[in-house]
Amino acid sequence: MSTLAVVEEILRETAVPMSVREIVERAGARLPSKSKTPDTVVARDLSMDIKKKGEGSLFTRTSPGRYTLRALAAQPQPAQSASPHSVASQPMSALATRKPAAPAPSTARPVTGRADTAEGGGYAS
Numbered sequence: 217m218s219t220l221a222v223v224e225e226i227l228r229e230t231a232v233p234m235s236v237r238e239i240v241e242r243a244g245a246r247l248p249s250k251s252k253t254p255d256t257v258v259a260r261d262l263s264m265d266i267k268k269k270g271e272g273s274l275f276t277r278t279s280p281g282r283y284t285l286r287a288l289a290a291q292p293q294p295a296q297s298a299s300p301h302s303v304a305s306q307p308m309s310a311l312a313t314r315k316p317a318a319p320a321p322s323t324a325r326p327v328t329g330r331a332d333t334a335e336g337g338g339y340a341s
């Protein structure tokens with residue numbers, strides 16, 4: 217059984233978007249790869265399938281590192297109650313806003329210890 221077939225089974229069983237780590241933990245020995253980094257193998261295979269097949273892929277990325285089946289993503293999800301401070305409860309536009317940049321530091325430097333002052337031993341003419 218291929219890696220993507222195992223991932224498809226797991227996503228059908230859970231019916232919720234999952235991180236690559238969660239998929240690998242749930243798959244366990246069912247994954248055909250004996251890689252020391254199965255997370256990397258699963259992430260690569262999912263990304264390549266989505267990139268190659270586009271809308272024809274069985275999978276879709278719901279957020280960075282989280283995947284689900286395209287058919288499940290198209291279904292309306294029940295509303296989840298979340299705390300007002302939860303990232304999941306905020307719209308993407310709120311997450312994308314950035315804090316304004318701090319003002320640039322002043323380029324003026326204090327005039328202490330300069331060589332051209334009387335204290336600094338400037339040149340005598």
